[in-house]
Amino acid sequence: MHHPHITFRKSKKKDFETVFAFSKEAIYDNGRCLNWAILDKYSILKNQFDKNYKIKSKKEIMSFIKKIYSDKKDDMDHALKQHKERWNKVNNNFFELTDQLFGDHKWPDGKYISFGTIWGMYPRYLNDKTFQIPYWHKIPLYVSVVIAHEMLHFIFYDYLLSKYPKYKNDKYDFFIWHVSEIFNSLIQNSPKWIRVFKHK
Numbered sequence: 001m002h003h004p005h006i007t008f009r010k011s012k013k014k015d016f017e018t019v020f021a022f023s024k025e026a027i028y029d030n031g032r033c034l035n036w037a038i039l040d041k042y043s044i045l046k047n048q049f050d051k052n053y054k055i056k057s058k059k060e061i062m063s064f065i066k067k068i069y070s071d072k073k074d075d076m077d078h079a080l081k082q083h084k085e086r087w088n089k090v091n092n093n094f095f096e097l098t099d100q101l102f103g104d105h106k107w108p109d110g111k112y113i114s115f116g117t118i119w120g121m122y123p124r125y126l127n128d129k130t131f132q133i134p135y136w137h138k139i140p141l142y143v144s145v146v147i148a149h150e151m152l153h154f155i156f157y158d159y160l161l162s163k164y165p166k167y168k169n170d171k172y173d174f175f176i177w178h179v180s181e182i183f184n185s186l187i188q189n190s191p192k193w194i195r196v197f198k199h200k
Helices: 012-029 033-038 043-048 058-071 073-102 142-163 172-186 193-195
Strands: 005-009 113-117 131-134
Touching: 012 033, 012 058, 012 113, 033 043, 033 058, 033 131, 043 073, 043 142, 058 073, 073 113, 073 193, 131 142, 142 172, 142 193, 172 193
Parallel strands: 005 113, 113 131
Antiparallel strands: none
16 A cells, blocks of 8 residues: 655745635634744734734735744744654554554645644645644644644545545535544544544
């Protein structure tokens, strides 16, 4: 069975795209994700959004991101290196566990890039198999749990939609997302997964 290799990268552009996405979606959740992921963490950015959560100045947001990337460059590089080393220690176990779950189902094609993020939420992108992980977490080992979580989403979606193609319809997106989160929760909280990752 061929397993994907995860590349670890930095990207100011990706972090900007994440802010823009949270701003775009904020009208539907009353800014909950935007506040939780970004504004509660960096209160200085609160005046960069209007009352409808729209970005006032993309240039100012990008300048803020660039400054953090410049000021914290060495810390970010070190953090990504450590995340990669920790993942490499559980990588084989992870794929053994997923092989047990999905049998000979082939992993979907994609980039499999893990981007560090300065924000407090870690979105994943099913179309190209990229996702974000925290640069810094109070429990460093937990970053591997985040990686496993997003990787599980990639193969779960592919497996489910190959077996039940009717759910490819956009009207099922929210339902499938809920099912995938429940699946991940059950699997990642099982004893054999906790033995590998040490955390729920």
